[in-house]
Amino acid sequence: MRTSALQIEHLMVNYEKSCILFDICLQVPQGQLVAILGPNGAGKTTFLKSTLGLLKPLSGKVSFLGDSFKKMRSQIAYMPQRDSIDWDFPMSVLDLVLMGCYGRLGLFRRPSKSHRAEAMHCLEKVGMQNYSSRQINQLSGGQKQRIFIARALMQKATLFFMDEPFSGVDQSSEQIIMNTLQELKSQGKTIFVVHHDLAQVQRSFDWVILLNHSLVAAGAVADVFTEELIERAYGKKQQLFDQASQLVTTKTQGYCAK
Numbered sequence: 001m002r003t004s005a006l007q008i009e010h011l012m013v014n015y016e017k018s019c020i021l022f023d024i025c026l027q028v029p030q031g032q033l034v035a036i037l038g039p040n041g042a043g044k045t046t047f048l049k050s051t052l053g054l055l056k057p058l059s060g061k062v063s064f065l066g067d068s069f070k071k072m073r074s075q076i077a078y079m080p081q082r083d084s085i086d087w088d089f090p091m092s093v094l095d096l097v098l099m100g101c102y103g104r105l106g107l108f109r110r111p112s113k114s115h116r117a118e119a120m121h122c123l124e125k126v127g128m129q130n131y132s133s134r135q136i137n138q139l140s141g142g143q144k145q146r147i148f149i150a151r152a153l154m155q156k157a158t159l160f161f162m163d164e165p166f167s168g169v170d171q172s173s174e175q176i177i178m179n180t181l182q183e184l185k186s187q188g189k190t191i192f193v194v195h196h197d198l199a200q201v202q203r204s205f206d207w208v209i210l211l212n213h214s215l216v217a218a219g220a221v222a223d224v225f226t227e228e229l230i231e232r233a234y235g236k237k238q239q240l241f242d243q244a245s246q247l248v249t250t251k252t253q254g255y256c257a258k
Contacts, residue, residue: 005031005065015046038211039212079161100122100151142169181193
């Protein structure tokens with residue numbers, strides 16, 4: 001049996017006196033494109049950050065491909081929410097993407113010509129090669145997300161954790177990002193995506209984690225993305241359930257990956 005890409009045992013996270021995540025236990029197999037779903041305030045970003053050690057949990061054990069984060073750090077790429085970055089910082093698009101190789105270089109080595117060529121190749125994959133010298137604060141929302149993806153590609157990771165990569169993007173950027181994620185999956189990578197668009201889940205993802213402070217369900221889309229479980233995660237909001245009901249009864253076509 002293959003080692004799970006991610007295994008979490010009894011993860012609990014508190015903020016002051018409030019419980020944000022309660023007793024999360026799950027396993028995710030390798031090579032999946034995983035949607036992390038739940039209503040606003042359900043703890044999705046906290047889930048990512050505590051899984052990666054960016055927030056200290058109250059309790060719990062997390063392993064990546066059977067090892068600790070410390071041992072697997074070089075194989076893990078994290079893409080935070082776009083608004084967590086200071087976009088006014090004087091940095092070019094190419095400089096930001098090159099940051100993806102710093103973990104391989106160490107403290108005292110600078111990127112070489114080959115690294116810069118590699119970064120340009122990553123930018124080409126997301127259609128941003130012509131913006132390499134532009135300051136990062138001169139980009140649109142979709143363009144910013146695409147260079148974030150390029151930086152993640154530069155890390156040459158095995159596991160990718162992305163917090164709302166589709167937030168505020170135009171349709172063209174959405175398609176490019178999804179194609180890139182599908183390509184990573186075809187290479188055997190495992191990608192975790194905090195996501196909000198329920199209409200995209202069936203046609204684009206393989207695995208779902210449904211959260212609302214505790215784990216509602218985790219599993220293959222066909223097993224977990226059901227009206228009953230969505231109701232348990234989101235609560236009874238008529239507009240949402242009208243949409244959810246349509247999603248689970250209507251067969252949809254997926255994106256065309258490269």
